[in-house]
Amino acid sequence: MALITSETKGVFVIACTPFTDNGALDTASVDSMVDFYYEKGADGLTILGMMGEAPKLTQAESIEVTKLTLTRSGDKPVVVGVSAPGLAAIGELTKAVMDLGAAGVMVAPPSSLRTDDQIIAYYRNVVETVGKDVPVVLQDFPLVTGVQISTKVLGTIFEEHPSIVMLKHEDWPGLQKISDLRDAEAKGRRRTSILCGNAGAFITEEMQRGADGAMTGFAYPEMMVDVVRLSGEGKFDEAQDIFDAYLPLVRYEQQPGLGLAVRKYVLAKRGAIASAAQRRPGAALNALAIKEVEKLIARQTAKLEALN
Structure with a gap:
């Protein structure tokens, strides 16, 4: 399986972790989910992220x-989230998944980091722990981690560690960060792949700012695939039309604490x-929330039919 690089582009869907109703791992649904994502056009997957409920898994379950x-992915690239409170756990899981054939690992900063120097030192320690031959995705998600990483600090980290090949961009607001990173590259700093999260809520603007694609878990990955493809072709108005049809459901997913329940409900409804x-x-969604989601799906379907 190929490793991710600073040139990696496309849609890497953040995958959920399927469970049975009693909380056990649903291994059959892992297969059906992986098939579903690739059938909808995903270029790769990212597993064991926040959407994957990674902190609720044992190390053996993660492996x-x-x-x-x-x-199930064959030759498609799979990035594995290895974030953990301690570096020893990150190093152990990284070795295990890379030996299995992962394309790289994703690491978010722990919430204990407070200063720029601490952030820079942390990622230096991460690279030393996992090894310089392991491609790393830096997850920048301050809304969850509470860690604010400035563009300047990101630049320092990227320059110091060529093995950090990708930024998972989830700052909010964060569009200017994309522009600033690309401007710095135009002035000579090495290139870093930028894939964006936040359920795709800003994907049309992110693509126009210079992002390389999406890395998020919206339950209609075909939307992200179409938007990324059309944006790459310079068809920004068409990309916006596609996005607009899905926007109400994207918005509904943004409710703190409920987004994963919405995504899993839709994925189950779609047979993934x-x-x-x-x-x-x-x-979990109650009866009223399910009714609201069903209404949004019906309206979304009607809008897409009108576009076609």
Whole structure:
């Protein structure tokens, strides 16, 4: 399996982790979910991220999910989230998943980091721990981690560590960060791949700012695939039309604490996974929320039919 590089582009769907209704790993649904994502046009997957409920898995389960996903993915690249409070756990899981054939690992900063120097030192320690031959995705998601990483600090980290080949951009607001990073590259700094999260809520603007694609878990990956493709062709108005049809559901997913429940419900409805269950603790949609989601899906379908 090929490794990710600073030139990696496209849509890497952040995959959920399927569970049965009693909270056990649903291995059959891992296969059906992987097939679903690739059938919808995904270029690769990212597993064991925040959407993958990684903190609720044991180390053995994390390795099992990785093995199942890699086996089903064939030659498609799979990035594995290895974020953990301690570097020893990051190093152990990284070695295991890279030995299995992962395309790279993703690391978010721990919430304990407070200063620029601490952030820079942390990623220096990460690279030393996992090895300079392992491609790393730096996850910049301050809304969840509470860690604010400036463009200047990102530049310092990228210059110091060529093995950090990708930024998972989830700052909000963060469009200017993309522009500033690309401007710095135009002035001579090495290139870094930028794939964006936040459920694709800003994907049309992100692509026009210079992003290389999406790395997020919206339950209609075909939207992101179409928007990235059309944007790459310079068809920004067409990309916006596609995005607009999905926007109400994208917006609904942004509710803190409920987004994963919405995504898993939709994925189950679409046949990607057998159950919408989350491992405890985890929120579930009540009858009224399900009614709202169903209404949004129906309106979305009608808008897409009108476009076609």
